[in-house]
Amino acid sequence: MRGSSLLAECLAVLGKEVTAELRSRVALNAIGLFAITTLVAVAYQIGPYQIAEEDRPHLLAALLWIILFFAATSGLARVFVKEEDSHTAKTLRLAARPTAVFVGKYLFNLVLLLALYAVIVPLFCALMGYAVAGVVGLVLVMVGGAVALAATSTIVAAIISRASGSSTLFAIMSVPLVLPLLVFLIRGTRDAAGSGDLQPVLASLRAIVAYAGVTLITSVGLFRVVWND
Amino acid sequence: MPNPESLIWVAAVTTVIWVGLFVYCIALDRRVRRLEEGQ
Amino acid sequence: MTRKALKIWFPWVLGVWMIVVIVAAFFYAPPAQGFKGESSRIVFFHVPQAWVAVLAFCVNLVASVRYLRRRDPLDDARAAAAARLGLVFSVLATITGSLFARVMWGSFWNWDPREVSIAILLLVYAAYFALREMVPDEERRSTLSAAYAVLAFVTMPFLIFVVPRIYWSLHPDTIISASGQLRFEMESRMRQVFFGSLMGFTGLFAWLYTLDVRLARVRMSRARREEV
Numbered sequence: 001m002r003g004s005s006l007l008a009e010c011l012a013v014l015g016k017e018v019t020a021e022l023r024s025r026v027a028l029n030a031i032g033l034f035a036i037t038t039l040v041a042v043a044y045q046i047g048p049y050q051i052a053e054e055d056r057p058h059l060l061a062a063l064l065w066i067i068l069f070f071a072a073t074s075g076l077a078r079v080f081v082k083e084e085d086s087h088t089a090k091t092l093r094l095a096a097r098p099t100a101v102f103v104g105k106y107l108f109n110l111v112l113l114l115a116l117y118a119v120i121v122p123l124f125c126a127l128m129g130y131a132v133a134g135v136v137g138l139v140l141v142m143v144g145g146a147v148a149l150a151a152t153s154t155i156v157a158a159i160i161s162r163a164s165g166s167s168t169l170f171a172i173m174s175v176p177l178v179l180p181l182l183v184f185l186i187r188g189t190r191d192a193a194g195s196g197d198l199q200p201v202l203a204s205l206r207a208i209v210a211y212a213g214v215t216l217i218t219s220v221g222l223f224r225v226v227w228n229d
Numbered sequence: 230m231p232n233p234e235s236l237i238w239v240a241a242v243t244t245v246i247w248v249g250l251f252v253y254c255i256a257l258d259r260r261v262r263r264l265e266e267g268q
Numbered sequence: 269m270t271r272k273a274l275k276i277w278f279p280w281v282l283g284v285w286m287i288v289v290i291v292a293a294f295f296y297a298p299p300a301q302g303f304k305g306e307s308s309r310i311v312f313f314h315v316p317q318a319w320v321a322v323l324a325f326c327v328n329l330v331a332s333v334r335y336l337r338r339r340d341p342l343d344d345a346r347a348a349a350a351a352r353l354g355l356v357f358s359v360l361a362t363i364t365g366s367l368f369a370r371v372m373w374g375s376f377w378n379w380d381p382r383e384v385s386i387a388i389l390l391l392v393y394a395a396y397f398a399l400r401e402m403v404p405d406e407e408r409r410s411t412l413s414a415a416y417a418v419l420a421f422v423t424m425p426f427l428i429f430v431v432p433r434i435y436w437s438l439h440p441d442t443i444i445s446a447s448g449q450l451r452f453e454m455e456s457r458m459r460q461v462f463f464g465s466l467m468g469f470t471g472l473f474a475w476l477y478t479l480d481v482r483l484a485r486v487r488m489s490r491a492r493r494e495e496v
Contacts, residue, residue: 155419159412164402172398173416176391179384180426207430211423218422222415225336229411236306240294244287251283254476258279261479264486 009096013104018111026082027112031075035120038067039127048129060130061189064121065182069149071116076109076153077170080161089161093227102223106154106216113146130193137192137201144205145185148212152177155219158226177215184208279475286468289461297461307371312461314364316469317357318386323473324354325389329421332414344410345484347417348400349477355393357473361386385427392420 004012021027042063051059083089092101121142125132132138156174163169188204293312300308331347334340365383366376377383399416403409 152419152423159399159416162403162408162412163399166402169398169402173395176388176395177420177423179388180423180430184426184430207426210430211426214422215419218419222418225411226415229408236294240291243290243294247286247290248283251279251286254479255279255283258275258475258479261483261486262275265482 006097006100009100010103010107013092013096013101014107017104017108021108021112027075027078031071031112031116032119034074035067035071035116038070039120039124042067043124043127046128048127056130057190057194058186060124060128061186061193063128064124064130064189065145065186067124068117068120068145069178069182071120072113072149072153073167073171073174075112075116076150077157077160077167078165079105079109079154079157081157081165084161084165098224098227099220101227102154102158102220106150106219109150109154110146113150114143117142117146132193134192134194134196134198134201137196137198138189140205141185141188141192141201141208144188144208144212145181148181148208148215149178151212151215151219152181155215155222155226158223162226162229181208181211184211278471282468282471282475285464285471289465289468292461293465297458298455300455300458304372307368310364310368312465314361314368315462316466317361317364319466320469320473321354321358321361321386321389323470324350324357324477325392325421325424327477328354328417332417335410335414336418339407339410341406341410341488342481342485344414345488346477346481347410347414349480349484351393351396351417352480353473353476355390355397357469358386358390358393362390388427389424392424396420 046063080089083092096104121138124130152174156170156177160166160169160173184204184207188201188208191200191204194200289312293309297309297312299306300311327350328347331343331350335343335347362383365386369378369380369383370376396413396416400409400413403412
């Protein structure tokens, strides 16, 4: 009979994830390496001066999100597969409720993504000469993006861990789901960078939040079925 | 009436493709029915 | 009308109906204003295909949800059947849309939001089958693909409704959106052919879907009998 509350279990799973990650640093390395490599490659080839002035806001926003999205894919795909590999999956199933497992892993992914954005976004702006007028708007878009992307990534990672576990399958499955989100994120970033006024950003933000909410609720429900199969 | 020549060709080709697919599907339908009856 | 009789004559009626629709699309309905030459005739085929692709998606969702509830393998067969047809029709819709784009605007692909949403639907179906390929165990395969179908369904509205609202679209305002809402003035003859085509394609989907499910049912009962 479990005496712990759902919240306690979620936090316990989160704690376990953080500890395990700090010990092995696999996901951190994958994400960080990917992000830095693509960033440097892009910055070196394109740099702050190669793109025409009028194209800059949109193109730079798109490039940024391509880098962020693929870095997330490389780092988050193995969130559940690593449990199967290290044979800790069964223990996890016994130790915590499915919802707690999902929320714990989700929060971990969220923290990972936020950390990634905190490092890469300023670096990107500096290297590419991306002048951001509305910093508040940009931060809001980034946070919204992390919340939403972490949600889809976690549930898709769960599904593929019960299938073949390959990262290719992860990419194939996430891309169609995430494309509308990317559209909103790129637009929001572009609007935030373009002006300090929050108004235009709000439309995209609303869509991002709605997307995140819908995905989270559905994922929590679906996870139970996927995990206990 | 629109330009008759090209339209007739396209309509004819479309109809032929449709009839071909339709006949194939009818054959499938027959086979499924035979399987169902064979039960 | 017995079920047996319906099974026999429905396809033939459908066959004749579609031939009439095809001929009417080319000779009975007039070309529309604002389109290049005769290119508006493709609307009679392209839109119903997109509509069937979305319909298949909905049928797949219902079957997937039912499978997650009752774990009846027949529901999984239904979901897979709907997805198969959905894949075929979304490919057809993308191709016809692309051909139309070539005639009207000069290039095969324009990144118009509606074009993109039908292509994404295609990607969803492809991912659905990729997932199914990778899971050897039948029950798990059914559960996972049902879960993915629900997830995909939940994100679709953003693509179909929200994105086009935020973006200007190349798609003529005159064209029906993927959800099937009529937006423009169609001359009465065009309207007749259009709805005739819509009914025909829906009938086609119904027939092929039912066929697939009937085959699955026969296979399942045969397998069950062999077990005994």
